[in-house]
Each structure stands twice: as C-alpha cells, then as structure tokens.
Amino acid sequence: MPRPKQRTPELRDRVLAAAVGLLARDGVGAFTARSVAREAATSTPAVYELFGSKAGLLRAMFFEGFRQLRLRLDTLDSSGDPRADLLALADAYRSFIREHPVLAELMFLRPFADFDPGEAESQAGLSVREFVISRVQRAIDEGALCGDPLDIAHVLVALVQGLIAAESSGRLGGNRASADRRWTLALQAMLDGFGGPQRAAATPS
Secondary structure (H helix, E strand, O other), rough: OOOOOOOOOHHHHHHHHHHHHHHHHHHHHHHHHHHHHHOOOOOOHHHHHHOOOOHHHHHHHHHHHHHHHHHHHOOOOOOOHHHHHHHHHHHHHHHHHHHHHHHHHHHHHHOOOOOOOOOOHHHHOOHHHHHHHHHHHHHHOOEEEEEOOOHHHHHHHHHHHHHHHHHHOOOOOHHHHHHHHHHHHHHHHHHHHHHHHHHHHHHOO
C-alpha cells in the first residue's frame, strides 16, 4: 500500500503558524528551520520539503502577513463619515503592527539577509493598497479630502508606519495616553492638510 501523504496543506498551515509565533516570541536571532520544526512538532526535512528553504519559509510568512493585515482591514465598517473611517483604518493598521511587530518588520523592513523580496513579493501588499486607496477615494468623492488618491494613500501609510516606529522606540512619550494624543494630532493634521473643497470654503481668507 502507498504511504499516506505526510506533507499536507494542514501541516503547511501548522508550520506557517508556528513560524509566525516563533518569530514574534523569540525574534530573528532564534529563527531557524530546526526551531520552526520543533515549534510545529514536525521534522526539519518536512519544513524544507514544504517551503524549499529558510528563504522560502520567510517568503510564505511575508505573504501571510499581508493576508492577515487585509483580513484585519476587512473587519472595518464603512460609516457615513469617510474621514472617521480613515482614522479607523489607521488605528487598525497600528493595532496590527503593535500585535505583530516582528512579522511587520519582515513585511516592511526586510530584517533577514537571506530573504530578498522580488516582483511577486512587491505585489503582496496590493490588496492592502487597494483597500486604503478605495477609502481615500471615497473621502475625495464625498468632499472630505482633495488630491490624488494614490498620493494621499502613500502619505497615510507612510505616516502610520513612521508613527508606530516612533511609538515602539518610546519617542511618542512614556505612556499610552501621550502616544494616543500624538497619533491623533499627526493624523488630524495630515487629513487637514488634504482638506477638500468644503473645508477650503469654510476657511476665512
């Protein structure tokens, strides 16, 4: 009788989840195929058979990070206030990075020398970008913002990533209240800067 298949999609998912958890808990320095195999209760050869190499596993984690981020954004409701919805989007982005700091580092900062993202990886965040751009476009369509949606989306994401980096290093203050206040100030200032025709009309000359 043929041997039952060992390298199943279920095992792949288990190894991937174990790798994400291990990276979050122990950091880059402790991340090896052997440690991932031990965490997933499987063998090192199984990890290599499933992902080809450590770089292949990192690549899969890279894609998984963007998949999880998009799932987080998909939980956001669309209200009658497009500006408030953009603030909620920024907060969801912030929460994701706070909860998955090392995974976010892999997604955005490339901490592993043996993982060099290529063209496919550069497209991994496309669904996230499309979501952000769609929320920005709605704000423009409803007069809450004015400008190019792609430009505004890039600025918003860059601001969020910069703020979380500053928060993580303690540069937004020593407690959550001060960090929250400075997040709000930065985001409100950015949205004010892209204020639409309604805001311009309300501003005295």
